[in-house]
Amino acid sequence: MTNLTGKHIVLGITGGIAAYKAAELTRLLRNAGASVRVAMTHAATAFVSPLTFQALSANPVHTELLDTGEESAMGHISLARWADLVLIAPATADFIAKLRAGLGDDLLSTLCLATRAPIAVAPAMNQAMWDNPATQENVRCLRDRGMRILGPEEGGQACGEVGMGRLLEPQQICDELGSFFDNGVLAGLSVLISAGPTREAIDPVRYISNRSSGKMGYALAEAATQAGAKVSLVTGPTALNAPRVHDLSRVESAADMYRSIMDKVSSANIYIGAAAVADYCPAAPEKQKIKKNESEMVLTLKKTQDILSAVSASEKRPFTVGFAAETDQLEDHARQKLAAKSLDIVAANWVGREQGGFENDDNALFVCWNGGHAYLPLAPKKTIAEQLIRLIAERYHAQNPAKNPR
Ligand code: PMT
Numbered sequence: 160m161t162n163l164t165g166k167h168i169v170l171g172i173t174g175g176i177a178a179y180k181a182a183e184l185t186r187l188l189r190n191a192g193a194s195v196r197v198a199m200t201h202a203a204t205a206f207v208s209p210l211t212f213q214a215l216s217a218n219p220v221h222t223e224l225l226d227t228g229e230e231s232a233m234g235h236i237s238l239a240r241w242a243d244l245v246l247i248a249p250a251t252a253d254f255i256a257k258l259r260a261g262l263g264d265d266l267l268s269t270l271c272l273a274t275r276a277p278i279a280v281a282p283a284m285n286q287a288m289w290d291n292p293a294t295q296e297n298v299r300c301l302r303d304r305g306m307r308i309l310g311p312e313e314g315g316q317a318c319g320e321v322g323m324g325r326l327l328e329p330q331q332i333c334d335e336l337g338s339f340f341d342n343g344v345l346a347g348l349s350v351l352i353s354a355g356p357t358r359e360a361i362d363p364v365r366y367i368s369n370r371s372s373g374k375m376g377y378a379l380a381e382a383a384t385q386a387g388a389k390v391s392l393v394t395g396p397t398a399l400n401a402p403r404v405h406d407l408s409r410v411e412s413a414a415d416m417y418r419s420i421m422d423k424v425s426s427a428n429i430y431i432g433a434a435a436v437a438d439y440c441p442a443a444p445e446k447q448k449i450k451k452n453e454s455e456m457v458l459t460l461k462k463t464q465d466i467l468s469a470v471s472a473s474e475k476r477p478f479t480v481g482f483a484a485e486t487d488q489l490e491d492h493a494r495q496k497l498a499a500k501s502l503d504i505v506a507a508n509w510v511g512r513e514q515g516g517f518e519n520d521d522n523a524l525f526v527c528w529n530g531g532h533a534y535l536p537l538a539p540k541k542t543i544a545e546q547l548i549r550l551i552a553e554r555y556h557a558q559n560p561a562k563n564p565r
Pocket of ligand 1: 434
């Protein structure tokens with residue numbers, strides 16, 4: 160048994176020289192226990208014959224949107240419904256642009272529009288095409304919409320150039336898909352995560368913010384997804400690529416974040432507040448840009464709403480995990496927050512030091528709950544996130560031994 164056993168995978172093949180690697184990929188997916196149905200663009204059939212894929216997948220190959228015979232048997236809607244996952248490999252720059260634009264002018268693009276299954280895209284193209292800002296923007300957009308982008312990798316290309324753009328090796332793609340269906344410690348649970356900083360407007364051009372990069376919250380979102388959860392991420396402005404999540408909401412101010420979180424909280428089993436939410440915002444932001452006429456200016460601030468406390472006090476309260484960012488008495492402050500906000504777990508980190516906390520790639524946490532605590536020593540945020548997710552899952556399942564997933 161593998162994670163792919165019994166899974167229905169539609170393998171979409173587009174027209175690039177790497178199309179030949181899709182043959183090996185089909186074989187590996189079937190060996191891993193998946194059922195594979197292949198849909199090819201016309202350009203793809205110029206590189207490899209549909210017969211090859213018919214033999215390897217043991218299923219007819221789909222190429223035509225408007226072929227009545229094929230449509231009545233297994234057309235784009237049936238294929239779209241059949242899929243547990245649609246994998247486009249290789250995906251050309253042209254097809255990626257089409258996906259972004261939402262075009263449906265052939266079988267493969269139409270079934271991508273029609274499916275509710277997750278879509279994974281493995282790009283393969285010339286390195287200059289990959290670097291082109293249009294392609295980069297298209298890929299970013301697909302990622303933001305929740306599609307999983309696999310690769311590409313760097314290396315020699317069929318055109319003789321060297322650079323980014325090679326299709327990932329079929330085995331790597333197959334392994335990545337396996338992790339996609341991982342039945343982890345949070346399988347079946349909905350996890351709501353906040354990440355990044357907030358921006359509080361002073362006037363239309365200036366704002367108050369903080370040093371949060373979003374790295375910790377994004378790593379948690381990725382780790383929770385990896386653990387099988389359906390993750391909703393609400394993020395303040397960051398420069399990071401979107402992690403793999405079910406639902407991503409971008410917000411700016413503490414008030415926006417409050418609204419977005421409170422909108423979603425009743426369907427969450429677990430809430431993790433990793434965002435550095437502003438505690439104060441300008442009481443009356445100016446509508447026009449403030450002129451620098453005065454030698455001094457006084458800015459009146461008012462308190463923002465405490466999202467974590469509101470979540471913890473909400474009617475359908477999820478298992479609630481708060482963070483604490485401290486410059487002194489880390490453990491005392493963490494325990495105070497645990498009690499004051501009636502939290503299930505507090506994850507406390509030092510900030511303002513050379514290592515860990517804001518912006519750094521590494522972090523260390525002191526994690527406490529009623530009746531216990533744990534130290535997670537300095538490590539990459541990805542590792543810390545995986546360890547914290549395991550701790551959260553343990554505590555959640557200890558408190559909810561027989562709770563059905565929402
Ligand atoms: O983003 P990175 O650069 O990776 O940095 C990670 C981090 C340091 C931002 C992260 O690990 C972290 O500590 N996040 C919480 C930062 C923070 O605001 O801590 P706090 O002690 O001020 O707040 C405590 C808790 O209350 C936090 O869960 C916070 O999300 C929440 N809060 C705060 C204010 C507010 N108005 N609403 C809230 O929900």
